[in-house]
Structures are given as structure tokens and as C-alpha cells.
Amino acid sequence: MILKDIQKILEAEVIVGDDLLGEDITIACGCDLMSDVLSFFAPGSLLLTGLINPQVVRTAEMADLRAICFIRGKKPAQETIDLAEAKNIPLLTTPLSMFESCGRLHREGLSGYSEYMKKV
Amino acid sequence: MTPDNKISRIQELVYEIRIGEVMQKDVITINPQTNMSELRGILREKRISGAPVMDGDKMVGIISIEDFIKWLADRENDCPISEKMSKDVKTLYADEPLTHAVNKFERFGFGRFAVIDRQSRRLLGIITKGNIVEGLLKKLEIDHYKEEEVYCRRVEHFFEDILADKVVLLFQYDVAGHDFKRAGEGASRLKASLKRLGLDPQIVRRVAIATYEAEMNLVIYTEGGQIRARVEPHEIFVKVADSGPGIPDVQKVLRPGYSTAPEWIRNLGFGAGMGLNNILKCASKMDLRSEVGKGTQLYIRVDTKDGATSETN
Numbered sequence: 057m058i059l060k061d062i063q064k065i066l067e068a069e070v071i072v073g074d075d076l077l078g079e080d081i082t083i084a085c086g087c088d089l090m091s092d093v094l095s096f097f098a099p100g101s102l103l104l105t106g107l108i109n110p111q112v113v114r115t116a117e118m119a120d121l122r123a124i125c126f127i128r129g130k131k132p133a134q135e136t137i138d139l140a141e142a143k144n145i146p147l148l149t150t151p152l153s154m155f156e157s158c159g160r161l162h163r164e165g166l167s168g169y170s171e172y173m174k175k176v
Numbered sequence: 177m178t179p180d181n182k183i184s185r186i187q188e189l190v191y192e193i194r195i196g197e198v199m200q201k202d203v204i205t206i207n208p209q210t211n212m213s214e215l216r217g218i219l220r221e222k223r224i225s226g227a228p229v230m231d232g233d234k235m236v237g238i239i240s241i242e243d244f245i246k247w248l249a250d251r252e253n254d255c256p257i258s259e260k261m262s263k264d265v266k267t268l269y270a271d272e273p274l275t276h277a278v279n280k281f282e283r284f285g286f287g288r289f290a291v292i293d294r295q296s297r298r299l300l301g302i303i304t305k306g307n308i309v310e311g312l313l314k315k316l317e318i319d320h321y322k323e324e325e326v327y328c329r330r331v332e333h334f335f336e337d338i339l340a341d342k343v344v345l346l347f348q349y350d351v352a353g354h355d356f357k358r359a360g361e362g363a364s365r366l367k368a369s370l371k372r373l374g375l376d377p378q379i380v381r382r383v384a385i386a387t388y389e390a391e392m393n394l395v396i397y398t399e400g401g402q403i404r405a406r407v408e409p410h411e412i413f414v415k416v417a418d419s420g421p422g423i424p425d426v427q428k429v430l431r432p433g434y435s436t437a438p439e440w441i442r443n444l445g446f447g448a449g450m451g452l453n454n455i456l457k458c459a460s461k462m463d464l465r466s467e468v469g470k471g472t473q474l475y476i477r478v479d480t481k482d483g484a485t486s487e488t489n
Contacts, residue, residue, distance in 0.1 A: 088445055089445055089448050089450070090444075090445035090446055091389070091445075091446060091448055091450035091451055091453075091454055092448075092450065094385050094388070094389060094454050095450065095453075095454050095457060099377075099381065105445075107444065107445045109356075109444050109445070110357060111356070111359060111360060111392075111444060111445065111446070112445065114359070114360035114363075114364065114388065115388075115445075117360075117364060117367070117384075118360070118363060118364075118367065118381070118384045118385050118388045119381065119385060120377070120381055135357065143364075
């Protein structure tokens with residue numbers, strides 16, 4: 057599915073990256089531990105997280121993640137937004153909780169890591 | 177390209193480009209016996225503002241919309257255009273540089289010039305100010321594409337293009353301790369540089385992740401240090417070094433989950449004792465050496481032929 061679909065499913069607001077909503081997302085991970093995200097080798101994925109510091113964007117940049125969605129309506133500070141803009145990583149924020157966000161996306165057909173590995 | 181050198185590029189181009197390159201070759205010509213009353217229809221239909229007047233293959237003049245307006249204003253009787261055309265035709269040679277055309281347009285104030293061959297003096301085409309602008313823009317666009325192509329080629333074939341028995345590139349990034357906001361800049365810049373060298377994205381990602389984790393360790397636990405990356409065609413070797421405080425028990429920190437990170441670092445999503453483990457996973461080979469009071473050196477080797485082997489969980 058594309059990022060635009062995810063935005064609808066999660067009732068999310070786009071913080072930055074309106075022009076990147078056509079990006080294809082094949083897999084997602086929900087995680088608040090950046091080292092776990094870094095060990096999750098799935099380029100082109102969506103990260104759902106409750107953390108909003110700039111290192112979340114850095115982590116996404118290093119691991120080639122395609123987009124980040126903050127949960128529970130969290131909005132990052134300007135420095136995080138600026139970094140995301142510079143690195144072309146779209147940021148979204150959803151009012152839903154982590155559990156609900158993951159549940160909705162999975163129900164709509166977005167894969168997790170193990171399912172994705174079986175496919176490829 | 178900055179605006180300044182773009183202007184000088186245009187100045188160069190008006191000397192480089194020949195009139196023959198930008199002129200209109202499919203010229204609409206008019207017979208001298210055509211009546212003035214027919215001229216308006218021809219100009220309108222062909223969407224032109226003037227045309228050379230040809231008697232057989234000999235150019236005898238140029239007729240333009242200005243001549244037509246003058247004829248109308250003077251309320252004269254209908255006559256062949258040969259009576260109203262400008263007979264003193266100013267011409268340009270196809271092999272002259274564009275700057276000659278620019279000068280003539282300025283000097284005579286005409287809307288168009290006939291372009292002829294220097295030897296045969298045969299009509300080859302006509303040139304208007306519009307043709308000049310169009311020609312310059314086209315050339316600038318071609319220049320731009322060529323520049324981009326050359327740039328892409330240059331970096332993608334970087335190693336192949338350098339003639340030496342051994343090629344080694346060294347990058348160094350200085351990391352400040354405890355500056356969490358800027359943490360990761362070194363790894364980010366290294367990643368961008370490796371990408372530009374045209375290395376395999378998977379290899380670049382592995383080096384970037386390993387370097388980033390190591391950089392986070394410098395920021396969290398030390399007063400700062402250096403990241404040095406040595407890039408060779410067969411491997412990327414990253415050395416991350418600091419000057420203290422050093423690790424008392426190296427074996428202990430290699431154990432997954434072992435961490436001495438303060439609470440605030442854990443709250444930011446790091447310090448869970450997984451960093452070195454991640455580095456180990458990304459690296460083809462890793463080595464950690466430390467001495468309390470002196471400092472720590474972490475060596476990360478990523479074999480560029482190693483592909484995805486280490487990248488599977």
C-alpha cells in the first residue's frame with residue numbers, strides 16, 4: 057500500500073512530506089527502541105514509534121526506512137521536523153495507540169517482518 | 177552553476193555557436209510578382225512577420241509586415257511587392273558566430289536577416305531574435321545534461337577510473353561527546369559519501385548502521401572521538417576511537433542486553449545494550465579494544481563482496 061492509504065487507515069496528520077505520500081510501503085514495525093529498529097533490516101518500511109527526538113529520523117536515515125508515524129498524537133520539535141525534511145523522510149502523527157495502529161495496518165494487509173521474509 | 181557563470185557561459189556561447197546552427201532552415205519565400213494585397217494573407221497563414229523575396233533562386237529583397245503597414249498607411253494602389261520590398265538586403269553568413277547576428281540586430285533594428293552561404297551566396301535560411309534565444313536555451317540545456325551525466329559517471333566508476341595498484345580513500349569525522357542532538361551526523365555524512373561512490377546500497381546501509389551505533393556510544397559514554405573510514409574496492413574499514421574513560425570489562429559489554437547507560441539515554445530509545453550486537457551483525461569482522469583511563473578503539477570491517485549475508489536476522 058502507499059503512504060496515502062496508511063494516512064487514511066490511521067487517521068493520521070502529515071507533519072512533513074506531503075509530496076511523498078505516493079511512496080510504496082511494504083512492511084512496518086512498531087518500536088520504541090532504536091537499536092531494535094536498526095537491527096530490523098527492511099528497507100522501504102514504515103516505523104511506528106512513540107519517540108519524537110531527532111535520533112528517530114537519524115535511525116530511519118541509516119536503516120533506509122521510508123516513513124515514520126508517531127503514535128498517540130505526538131508531534132516532534134522543529135529540529136526533528138527539519139532533519140526529516142532534509143533527509144526526505146515523511147513524518148505522520150496518528151491519534152491512535154501503538155496497539156491500535158499496528159492492528160489496523162495489519163488487518164488492512166500490511167506485513168510484519170517475519171511475513172515479509174517468507175514472501176521474499 | 178551559479179547565475180554568474182551562467183551569464184559568462186552565454187557570452188562564450190554567442191562566440192561558439194554559428195548562425196547556421198540556430199537559423200530557420202525551412203524558409204517561406206515570396207515571389208516578387210505577388211501583389212501587396214495578397215501579402216497579409218500569406219503572412220497570417222504562415223504565421224510569419226516577413227520573408228525573403230526570391231526571383232528563381234536569386235534573392236532580390238526582403239518584405240516584412242512593416243512594409244505592408246507603410247503601404248496601407250500611404251493608401252497606395254495595389255502593386256507587386258517588388259516595388260515595396262527592401263532591396264538593400266543585409267545578410268549574414270551561416271559560418272559567422274552568433275555574436276555577429278546579435279550586433280547586426282542591434283545596429284539595424286531589423287526583425288530578421290537572410291542567412292546565405294559564403295561561397296555560393298545562396299539563401300540557406302533566415303534568423304530572428306527568437307531563433308537566437310531558442311538556440312542558446314537549447315545549448316544551455318544540453319550543457320546541463322552533459323554535466324549531470326559526467327558527474328554521475330565520475331562517481332559511479334570512481335575506483336575503475338583511478339589508475340593505481342592500490343586505491344584507498346580516507347574519511348574522518350569528529351564526534352563531540354554528550355551532544356545528543358548532533359549525534360549521527362558523522363555516520364550520516366559517511367553514508368552519503370559512500371552512496372556517492374556508487375557502492376552497493378546494502379553494503380552502505382550496513383556500514384552506516386554500524387557506524388551510527390558506534391557514534392552513539394561515543395556521544396553517550398565518552399568526551400568525544402573520531403570516526404575514520406578507510407574505503408577500498410574490496411572492503412570498508414571503520415575505526416571509531418576515543419580517549420576515555422575506557423571499558424573495564426570488554427567481554428561484559430559484548431553481552432547482549434548489558435548496559436550502563438543512564439536513564440535519560442534509555443528514554444531516548446538507546447542504551448539497551450544492543451548497540452555492539454547490532455554492529456557485530458552488520459560487520460564482516462569486529463574488534464573491540466579498551467583500556468581504562470586511556471580509551472577505546474572499535475574496528476569494524478565490512479567486506480564489499482559480502483552482500484546480504486550478515487544482513488539476515
